[in-house]
Amino acid sequence: MVRKLSLVFLLAAAAGCQTVQTTQPGVVGVDRQQSMMVSSAQVNASAEKAYQQLVGGAANKGQVNQDPAQVERVRRVARRLIAQTGAFRPDAPAWAWETNVISAKEVNAWCMPGGKIAVYTGLIERLQPSDDELAAVMGHEIAHALREHGRERVSQAQAQGMIISVIGIATGASRGALDLTQTVVDLTLNLPNSREHEMEADRIGIELAARSGYDPGAAVTLWEKMGKLGGGQPPQFLSTHPSHATRIADLKVYAARVMPLYEQARNRP
Numbered sequence: 001m002v003r004k005l006s007l008v009f010l011l012a013a014a015a016g017c018q019t020v021q022t023t024q025p026g027v028v029g030v031d032r033q034q035s036m037m038v039s040s041a042q043v044n045a046s047a048e049k050a051y052q053q054l055v056g057g058a059a060n061k062g063q064v065n066q067d068p069a070q071v072e073r074v075r076r077v078a079r080r081l082i083a084q085t086g087a088f089r090p091d092a093p094a095w096a097w098e099t100n101v102i103s104a105k106e107v108n109a110w111c112m113p114g115g116k117i118a119v120y121t122g123l124i125e126r127l128q129p130s131d132d133e134l135a136a137v138m139g140h141e142i143a144h145a146l147r148e149h150g151r152e153r154v155s156q157a158q159a160q161g162m163i164i165s166v167i168g169i170a171t172g173a174s175r176g177a178l179d180l181t182q183t184v185v186d187l188t189l190n191l192p193n194s195r196e197h198e199m200e201a202d203r204i205g206i207e208l209a210a211r212s213g214y215d216p217g218a219a220v221t222l223w224e225k226m227g228k229l230g231g232g233q234p235p236q237f238l239s240t241h242p243s244h245a246t247r248i249a250d251l252k253v254y255a256a257r258v259m260p261l262y263e264q265a266r267n268r269p
């Protein structure tokens with residue numbers, strides 16, 4: 001057992017496992033080192049491919065950017081948020097950001113690694129968000145990308161796969177390489193984020209919104225709206241977080257903390 005474990009660590013080292021700090025802490029103070037086993041370039045290339053497949057597939061069915069006014073609104077909010085991403089990482093404003101509105105009934109939005117954003121019409125129609133609330137959702141999703149949570153989760157999957165392949169070597173079974181593009185799709189659409197990732201995205205998202213001149217308090221009203229949706233299964237946003245009340249309490253604290261940034265942004269000429 002000890003020998004197997006040290007082999008895992010050896011493989012991890014050989015594969016280039018590194019500890020990184022993806023973002024600066026900001027006023028909200030998100031400060032956690034992350035272990036990465038794949039490069040940003042690899043993950044972003046896979047995300048790019050996955051995004052083009054998803055959006056392209058939806059476009060072929062006439063389900064992308066159907067309402068020009070809606071698209072313009074969503075992209076305007078995205079532009080303002082993206083312009084402030086440099087507060088957390090200087091490289092981010094120059095990323096190849098893309099924002100599209102997908103016609104789907106789910107209350108959902110996401111941002112793939114590298115800045116590939118989608119907002120579903122279900123979110124806009126069922127939540128009827130104000131611009132401030134829309135900025136809260138999109139700020140949260142953009143924060144996942146800034147923190148490279150996708151890359152971190154791929155790294156975790158890779159580490160697990162490596163353990164399996166070590167066992168495979170031991171038992172003589174072979175295992176195919178991790179399909180990175182499919183993994184990115186699964187992580188974005190199907191697998192919930194950890195509570196830790198959600199909390200980081202909430203806090204960074206609320207600061208991004210404030211810096212962009214959107215009322216950070218809207219994150220609270222947004223989540224309250226989500227909570228009231230009810231009927232059938234909870235929206236994906238809710239099901240990914242263990243406690244709705246804890247989240248709202250945390251958002252209130254951080255909304256107050258970034259309020260001066262919002263005031264500054266509003267007073268900008």
Ligand SMILES: [Zn+2]
Pocket residue numbers: 140141144193197198201
């Ligand atoms: Zn999230």
